[in-house]
Each structure stands twice: as C-alpha cells, then as structure tokens.
Amino acid sequence: MNPYLVKKLERHEIAVNVPASKSILNRALMLSAFSGREIQLAAGPYAQDTRALIDCLLRLGVQVRPTEAGLSVCGKEIAREATLDVGSAGTVARFLTTMLAFRGGNYRFTASPQMTARPMDILAALEKAGVCFEYSGAEGHFPFRMRSAGISDSQMQLDTDTSTQYASGVLLAAAVGTAPLTLTLTGKRTFGSYIRMTVRMLQDFGARCERCEDALTVFPATNFPTQYCVESDVSAACYFYALSLLCGCRVTVYGVHRDSMQGDIRFLQLLEERGVVLSDGQDGLTADGSKVTSYPGFEIDMRDFSDQSLTLAALAPFAATPTVIRGIGHSRMQECDRVEAIRTNLTALGVPCETEKDGVRIFPAPIRPGCIKTFGDHRVAMAFSLIGLRTGGITIDDPDCCKKTFENFFTVLDGLNA
Numbered sequence: 001m002n003p004y005l006v007k008k009l010e011r012h013e014i015a016v017n018v019p020a021s022k023s024i025l026n027r028a029l030m031l032s033a034f035s036g037r038e039i040q041l042a043a044g045p046y047a048q049d050t051r052a053l054i055d056c057l058l059r060l061g062v063q064v065r066p067t068e069a070g071l072s073v074c075g076k077e078i079a080r081e082a083t084l085d086v087g088s089a090g091t092v093a094r095f096l097t098t099m100l101a102f103r104g105g106n107y108r109f110t111a112s113p114q115m116t117a118r119p120m121d122i123l124a125a126l127e128k129a130g131v132c133f134e135y136s137g138a139e140g141h142f143p144f145r146m147r148s149a150g151i152s153d154s155q156m157q158l159d160t161d162t163s164t165q166y167a168s169g170v171l172l173a174a175a176v177g178t179a180p181l182t183l184t185l186t187g188k189r190t191f192g193s194y195i196r197m198t199v200r201m202l203q204d205f206g207a208r209c210e211r212c213e214d215a216l217t218v219f220p221a222t223n224f225p226t227q228y229c230v231e232s233d234v235s236a237a238c239y240f241y242a243l244s245l246l247c248g249c250r251v252t253v254y255g256v257h258r259d260s261m262q263g264d265i266r267f268l269q270l271l272e273e274r275g276v277v278l279s280d281g282q283d284g285l286t287a288d289g290s291k292v293t294s295y296p297g298f299e300i301d302m303r304d305f306s307d308q309s310l311t312l313a314a315l316a317p318f319a320a321t322p323t324v325i326r327g328i329g330h331s332r333m334q335e336c337d338r339v340e341a342i343r344t345n346l347t348a349l350g351v352p353c354e355t356e357k358d359g360v361r362i363f364p365a366p367i368r369p370g371c372i373k374t375f376g377d378h379r380v381a382m383a384f385s386l387i388g389l390r391t392g393g394i395t396i397d398d399p400d401c402c403k404k405t406f407e408n409f410f411t412v413l414d415g416l417n418a
Helices: 022-033 048-059 090-103 122-128 165-175 193-204 234-246 263-273 303-318 329-333 338-348 378-391 399-404 409-416
Strands: 004-006 013-016 038-042 063-066 070-074 081-085 105-110 132-135 144-148 155-159 181-186 208-212 215-219 227-229 250-254 277-280 284-288 299-301 323-326 353-355 360-362 370-372 394-396
Touching: 004 378, 013 234, 013 409, 022 038, 022 048, 022 070, 022 090, 022 165, 022 193, 048 063, 048 081, 048 090, 048 399, 090 105, 090 122, 090 144, 090 165, 122 132, 122 144, 122 155, 122 165, 155 165, 165 181, 165 193, 165 215, 193 208, 193 215, 193 263, 234 250, 234 263, 234 284, 234 303, 234 378, 263 277, 263 284, 263 303, 303 323, 303 329, 303 338, 303 360, 303 378, 329 338, 338 353, 338 360, 338 370, 338 378, 370 378, 378 394, 378 399, 378 409, 399 409
Parallel strands: 013 250, 038 227, 081 105, 155 181, 299 323, 370 394
Antiparallel strands: 004 394, 038 070, 063 070, 105 144, 132 144, 181 215, 208 215, 250 284, 277 284, 323 360, 353 360
16 A cells, blocks of 8 residues: 555544454464364454464464354364464464463474564573574574473463563463463563453453462363454554544444453543543443543553553644653564654654653644654554544555554545545
8 A cells, every 4th residue: 555645534423343352362262272172253353463373373273264253263183383474463473482382392483574573582481491492583583493392380480571472372371281380470560451351361261360469370271162252452442532532523433342351441541531421332432522622631651551652642742731651661662662653753743752761751732744654563553643633634654554453444544534
C-alpha cells in the first residue's frame, strides 16, 4: 500500500468491529494445540501474528482449520522436529520456543529481520535449564537451532522488566506439562495485566494456579474445555475509543465489554476521568464524549498497559495542559523504540516533546501537516492516525505494517465518514 492520507473525521457517531484479541487467541491456540484434544475456538478475524502461529502449528502436525465460528484445533501429537518461522510475532517467538523447549525436540527457528533484531532473554533461561541453542547470527537472537531433551525443572526464576511474555510462555508450558512448576518472578511487573491474563486462561483451560507473593505454582491441566470464546481486541478498540475524547463523538466497538480480561481496558478509565461517558450494552461498549469540550493533560505510569502510551501521546497535543507518561522504558525494545517514535513524530508535527529513559513529556501545541514515520510498527501507525482524524493533513508512511494485528485498519478508517 502507498502512504495513506488520513481524512478528518466528520461524523459524530461511529460503530466499528475490531479483530479478535491477538493476545488471547494466540494463548488459546497454544494451549489447545498442546492439550492433545480437539478444542473449538470462537473468535473474530485475525491477522499476520496469528497466521504465523497457525503456520507453525501446522508444520508441527497440529490440525488447525477455520470454522464458521472461528477455529478448530486438534493437537494429538506434536512433531519432534520441524523448521518454524515466527515472523514478527513476539507471542509466537517467546511462547512457542518455550513450550517446545519444555516438550523436547530438534527445531530450527527463523524470523523476520525486525524480530531478528530483538533480543530474546528467555533463551538464556532455557539454556540454564539444559536446552542447547546454535545461533546463526547474534547470540540470544533469532535465527537458531534448538535441541532439547525436555525440561523437568520444578523451579524457575524470570525477570519481568523487559517483557512479561517470557513468564507467560513458561506458565503456558507448565499448564500442558506433566508435573507442577513454580515460577518466581522478579522486576516491577510481577503480576502485570498480561500475566494475570495468562493465569486466568490457564484456569479456563483446566490448570490450577497458586500464588505466594511473587511465586506462581502451576499444576498441569486435567480437564480441558471443548470450546473457548476469544474476546475482541481491546488494544485495537482503544484507537477508536480515543476518538470520543479527541473528536467529541460517540463510539461503539462491537464485542468489547467492561469486564474484559485485557489490561488495555484501563485506557477507558482515563477517558472516563475526563468526562467521557461509558455504557456497556449487549452488542458492545460505547464511549460518549459529545459533552466534552476540553480536557486536561495526563500524568500517569503506563507500565501495565504500555501499548496505549502511543494512543495517549496522540491525545496529548490537544490537551489543555502538558502530559507526562512514565513506566514505558521497556517499550524501547518492542517493534521499534516507541519512546523515540513518539518524540520523532510529534516533533515533526510541531509538538514540543521531551524524552527520558522511562517516559516522555508532551506539551500542547498546534499541529502542522506532516508524514508519520511508523518504523514498521503497527501501533505507531494506528495511534498517530488519530491526529489526522482530528486535524486532517497527516500521512502514514507505511500503512501495511498494520497487517501485523489489524489487517483492514485503514479500510475501517475509510468507512468512518461513509
């Protein structure tokens, strides 16, 4: 796709569909594939990250087929040898590597250039547990060959500061293992939103979890469900909910509800605190900002829902006072350096912005037209599209990067004024 010019939003009431939650769907696919049973997943549309996982599962001999409601998964027997391409999907890179290391086998892993550039701290922890890696490039990075006789350790320890996905991968592996495992967590996100999501899903899939301070003990699942319903993606929904405050409109996202297990639901609380009225109906949650004429800036630690720091950064220039976002230092090591992406793009649009190691300070200012550098990061593209919906005159340099999690995002934007 060529660069995309965002058109100013003219409507005051919108309703949209978003994909299935990638975080929930990919966890559900992992648990179903390694369950040894057939499980039906009810889920909406999915994108490249989930397609990468499905491709890997098929190469492992797992039967995954589309159904009218979503996907049918049957993992009767996992191949002990395969070549697997994780693409740019962090959940696949971390979860599948860990689960196969626990199961045992001989696997060759490849990845996209973007993923190859990202360090994988979990590999050192797996090596400590006896897994052998032969790296084709930099140590601790994709691509590599992994040889494992299986992991039978009953105790492990992991740091949560860089990524909680490392911990989630171990917890998922323990849930489909053969013996209890205690995982001790260190760092500042020892029971963050994604770890809570994982624990809840382990319980939904029949595993038992016990927590003692910063240690989680997982007892393998003995009673798997035959069906599981995957929530709509709250992370994607937040881009549209943000318009309720940014453009003073009424926004409904189908399939999203306030009791979601997804951590990004906290973003709606920020909107509510600035006058947006939330109402949860049968079809989905509605955010009504039609009575909001102005709003103060934000000062918040977003450590536990950092994906929305970019969304908040897009709201900040239009606030009445400066915005300070903290707790997002770990996002410098995601698809791109997201803190630097905020600074680069806001500065280019005429918005004063100061960065720190762990956060960013943004000062309100008039927006000048410009082109957003996405750095190949889907969340940069989607979040900064919001500014264009408010002002017009904003171009997204690489709209195709959104295919990672939301394949038709810009088609949905085209339809907002229809």
